[in-house]
Amino acid sequence: MKKADVKELIITSKKAKGLGWEEIASKIGMSPVWTTSVCLGMNSAPKEKADMLVALLELPAEASAVLQECPMKIWEQAVPTDPAVYRIYEIMGVYGETIKEIIHEKFGDGIMSAIDYEMYIERKADPKGDRVVVTLDGKFLPYRAW
Amino acid sequence: MKKADVKELIITSKKAKGLGWEEIASKIGMSPVWTTSVCLGMNSAPKEKADMLVALLELPAEASAVLQECPMKIWEQAVPTDPAVYRIYEIMGVYGETIKEIIHEKFGDGIMSAIDYEMYIERKADPKGDRVVVTLDGKFLPYRAW
Amino acid sequence: MKKADVKELIITSKKAKGLGWEEIASKIGMSPVWTTSVCLGMNSAPKEKADMLVALLELPAEASAVLQECPMKIWEQAVPTDPAVYRIYEIMGVYGETIKEIIHEKFGDGIMSAIDYEMYIERKADPKGDRVVVTLDGKFLPYRAW
Amino acid sequence: MKKADVKELIITSKKAKGLGWEEIASKIGMSPVWTTSVCLGMNSAPKEKADMLVALLELPAEASAVLQECPMKIWEQAVPTDPAVYRIYEIMGVYGETIKEIIHEKFGDGIMSAIDYEMYIERKADPKGDRVVVTLDGKFLPYRAW
Amino acid sequence: MKKADVKELIITSKKAKGLGWEEIASKIGMSPVWTTSVCLGMNSAPKEKADMLVALLELPAEASAVLQECPMKIWEQAVPTDPAVYRIYEIMGVYGETIKEIIHEKFGDGIMSAIDYEMYIERKADPKGDRVVVTLDGKFLPYRAW
Amino acid sequence: MKKADVKELIITSKKAKGLGWEEIASKIGMSPVWTTSVCLGMNSAPKEKADMLVALLELPAEASAVLQECPMKIWEQAVPTDPAVYRIYEIMGVYGETIKEIIHEKFGDGIMSAIDYEMYIERKADPKGDRVVVTLDGKFLPYRAW
Amino acid sequence: MKKADVKELIITSKKAKGLGWEEIASKIGMSPVWTTSVCLGMNSAPKEKADMLVALLELPAEASAVLQECPMKIWEQAVPTDPAVYRIYEIMGVYGETIKEIIHEKFGDGIMSAIDYEMYIERKADPKGDRVVVTLDGKFLPYRAW
Amino acid sequence: MKKADVKELIITSKKAKGLGWEEIASKIGMSPVWTTSVCLGMNSAPKEKADMLVALLELPAEASAVLQECPMKIWEQAVPTDPAVYRIYEIMGVYGETIKEIIHEKFGDGIMSAIDYEMYIERKADPKGDRVVVTLDGKFLPYRAW
Amino acid sequence: MKKADVKELIITSKKAKGLGWEEIASKIGMSPVWTTSVCLGMNSAPKEKADMLVALLELPAEASAVLQECPMKIWEQAVPTDPAVYRIYEIMGVYGETIKEIIHEKFGDGIMSAIDYEMYIERKADPKGDRVVVTLDGKFLPYRAW
Amino acid sequence: MKKADVKELIITSKKAKGLGWEEIASKIGMSPVWTTSVCLGMNSAPKEKADMLVALLELPAEASAVLQECPMKIWEQAVPTDPAVYRIYEIMGVYGETIKEIIHEKFGDGIMSAIDYEMYIERKADPKGDRVVVTLDGKFLPYRAW
Structure with missing residues (x-):
């Protein structure tokens, strides 16, 4: 059993139970983005959360170990x-160069981590049409001089 | 005179005057991300804002028209x-597939616009190391069925 | 059952019943381009139209849910x-740069949406050889300044 | 003098004279898309139209011959x-496969020509936001069996 | 049954019967290049010729419909x-630029069609070693000015 | 002085003198395709023909040596x-696989040489529209078994 | 049965019989490089040699015809x-440009054939560490002027 | 002064003096391939040989230091x-997989070095057409197990 | 049975037995990096070590021969x-150009071998967060002049 | 003045003064790898170190500011x-998958930072040929669950 198999099982179970990602996340006490990325096979879960997912979605017992594995993160399309x-x-x-300029202005030379990183996606009501608000929140990592 | 020339002039003037992007943005009454992207040649400015940039940074008069032009947005590296x-x-x-799943769950079939779009970059204090917080805020566009 | 499976079933059923895309579209009260793109798995259908397709083409019941799913739109060949x-x-x-110039002249800085979008394909009689007329009709989206 | 030089001259003269592409096209009695594509160096003009462009935009005399040359049509970015x-x-x-399906249904095996081809771009008023309407009009070319 | 399946069946039957492409072509009254390309799945056949191929090569009856389908022409390797x-x-x-120069000199701006197109391959005896002679014969298509 | 410089000089002189490629070729007693490819820098000329080109087009004397050099044949675009x-x-x-099949049927395992190779481009009158006829004529090279 | 199947069978049989490529080559009276390339599916064998391979390696009878087929030579990785x-x-x-310079100096304009071509690989004893010696031996093909 | 400049100077001087690569190599007591690769900027020369090249070709004195530099070996085209x-x-x-098989059979797991490497190019007379013989001679490097 | 199959078997057995790579390496008396790379199919093992792996992990007997095979080292993603x-x-x-500069300064023209090569990965305790220390240790190979 | 200009000035001055990278590093009290990467334009220096480099190498005063800038780190070749x-x-x-396996075994899910990172390159004497030892030392960054 591999991450791709567990992903399939989760999506099937999720449909059958009529659950949403937000609901699943809330039931295991984690954020929706992290929970979804674990279910889609792009993050690993600590044992406790993996077991909760298995119980909640009635997955086979061995799925827990698979959810705990460190994934090989592959995306096929360089340009999606x-x-x-x-x-x-x-x-x-x-906006890449703009982001770089503003990070350097606010923090000095370094980057926003994509590892020590959180992400949120919200719906913001707007009379001209509701908006998607995505928040990227990563630790600033300064370049080391040695 | 082209966008690349004006970008050079702006960066030189900015250094000479000791200005930061936030400061420039604040003086023309716009956000830092938008202002920086206009200065770097990746967005067009309305005449009023272009004129303010020319005045503030003491650019040649014709730079205003260049700042108002719709840029051909080119990035050379498919993978930066x-x-x-x-x-x-x-x-x-x-997180691409995760973003897609959550947008579809919250809004139905469609996308977050990158055109009717705003962006913010903030520094968040954190005892374990300050964090970069980037906010993407785009209008939801539903697919049309016809 | 996935979009690719439903596509196969639709093509087989369409052949067996001797139906054309125009005919199918007309029977579900939608345009041929949209209907074809839904059947080929590149758009999602609202429940009512999905059910009509299932009934018309005598697909298995679960195909309706699949037709309603938001597709992951993948094309393999960067250059077809x-x-x-x-x-x-x-x-x-x-004509890319030409299209850009003329949109900017007529609307200002922005783009033609490919999401809030309709498309039509017609046959135009011409004594020198009939012509294909493809109409792209997308909402103009102006860049936001913030 | 090459196509790129003439393009530069035309853009400069157009700005200086405050002309739009539609206006230029109308003065030489051709469509805006074709006229723009000639000026940007992606099509060749017959002598009469090239001379009219030279006169209208006060280009150097040799620009007419350059406008008449068959261009080497190069675009640098496989994916723009x-x-x-x-x-x-x-x-x-x-919509690529959809276009293909509908052309084959309406015409049989063949393609829409991109050579024996016309193109129009219009602004369509719409209370929910005006729309860009692009019309592709190309001769159907049937595959030959021999 | 798809084009790839019919191709397999044809190659197997051709070997079993000891037929050559020229012989097959001659028996259905078409040229060898066109016939071969139909059998390999890169062209569609009119019903009459498809039926003749099915009869000659003793293919299953449904192969005729497959041979008549408009193929999705895919080649995997950008550089073979x-x-x-x-x-x-x-x-x-x-010789690409040379071909372009000479076509433009002989015909004006336009291209050799690859659709309204025939192709022949012959063996030419030569005392220094026989030669392959490939003839590309395509209609000239002039660019349209509108 | 390099091949690219001589190419520029030749094109300028050819225009000034109102010569065509066919005419130039005929005056040096060679075919139009070969002559054009030499002038565009994609083939080398024997000294006698190089000198004739220099005389005919009134190029600087050192251009003859450049025309005799073996070119580094570079094309920038993998897919033109x-x-x-x-x-x-x-x-x-x-037609690639078709060409391969027919060469193998007529000659056995091997290829058509692109080095021991001639090429012709003709205009063929046709009431439905004149046709471009391109002839590729290359020596068959059998694979060696050793 | 295809080239890939025969390759598998050969490798299995070779292991089972404890044969080396040199030994196989020697038993069919051919060179090791050519023999290996035939077995790996990158060259075709004349009937006599194919039959000898089938006998020696106890392959199924139909493998002989497969070994005689002209292979479609595909390698997946542009850069291995x-x-x-x-x-x-x-x-x-x-050394590419160096090879080109020296071939042109010794032979004039042309190339080393990769078709009328032989190749040898030897082990050369050397006190500082034995050496691999690969010999490429291809017919010089001069460019034709016509 | 960089490698590319010295390469230009060498080629100009070589032409002016009517020298060949073999002659230059022989005069500095090295092989033609190595000498040519140094002159084209793809290898570095020891001081003694660099000085000899400078003297022989009457290059400016500083060219010697440039010839001694370790080159950054760049080739632009992944597929030439x-x-x-x-x-x-x-x-x-x-023949890549074949070469690999035969090296492994003769030496075990490892590679032919492209660094501890020599290369020779010879002309071999042959009544059916002279042949280019290229010899690659590299030290076998076994993989280390640790 | 191929390298990929043995890799699967090893990973399954390793999990079932609760072994780590370090432990496996230590039991066969080799380093963890080398041992892991052999198990993942990217290096070949000498017979003695292959047999020890088979015994330790209770693999089928034929796995030993597979572990001894020289692997075709393929990685699919040019940019991981x-x-x-x-x-x-x-x-x-x-740091690529930096590495090159420092190797050349310390050793002269040449490279660090990736074949006569060892690699170690250690955990270094650090109060600000533990560190990964990777050691690349390859023989210097000087370029040969001949 | 840009990073590329300062790099040129540094390399020229370094040669003229007969300095090595180790020597320069030692004089500014930093490591050789970091110092070299700053000089080559791939890292930024704190003001104190930038000033020391300017003094040591007698660069123009404005070079210090350039050395302090955060570089846009570009490498042109995806595969060098x-x-x-x-x-x-x-x-x-x-060894990529091996490195990943061992990091995960020693630390859990996460990566070695390339930002909070040091690097050392040493020469290790060895009777069979001296060795290059490169040490990568990066902070372990665990994935965050939120």
């Missing part, structure tokens, strides 16, 4: 084609 | 090498 | 090889 | 990064 | 590795 | 974008 | 990753 | 287009 | 996406 | 061609 994902890529292209 | 920019790319790769 | 598809790519290459 | 151009690419990716 | 195919690629690279 | 050149690429993709 | 193969690629990169 | 260089690439593709 | 692997790629990009 | 740099790439390919 799906429009919803591509827009993130476009933002990286259009 | 700079570590600060790459981390955004990595986030897109690791 | 099929001549009929390549010609669209060629038009994008040859 | 500019958002306005990318959306055409996205439409090709999302 | 097989030496016999690569040489055509090399000729395109070495 | 220019429509006239792309059609040759498309033919290679669509 | 395996270190032993990569070193050949590196030599091509580092 | 020049036919003479491409054939080496093709040999690597067609 | 997994963050842990990508960081090594990033170090190569950021 | 230079053999000394390529070997690092090869190590990443061959």
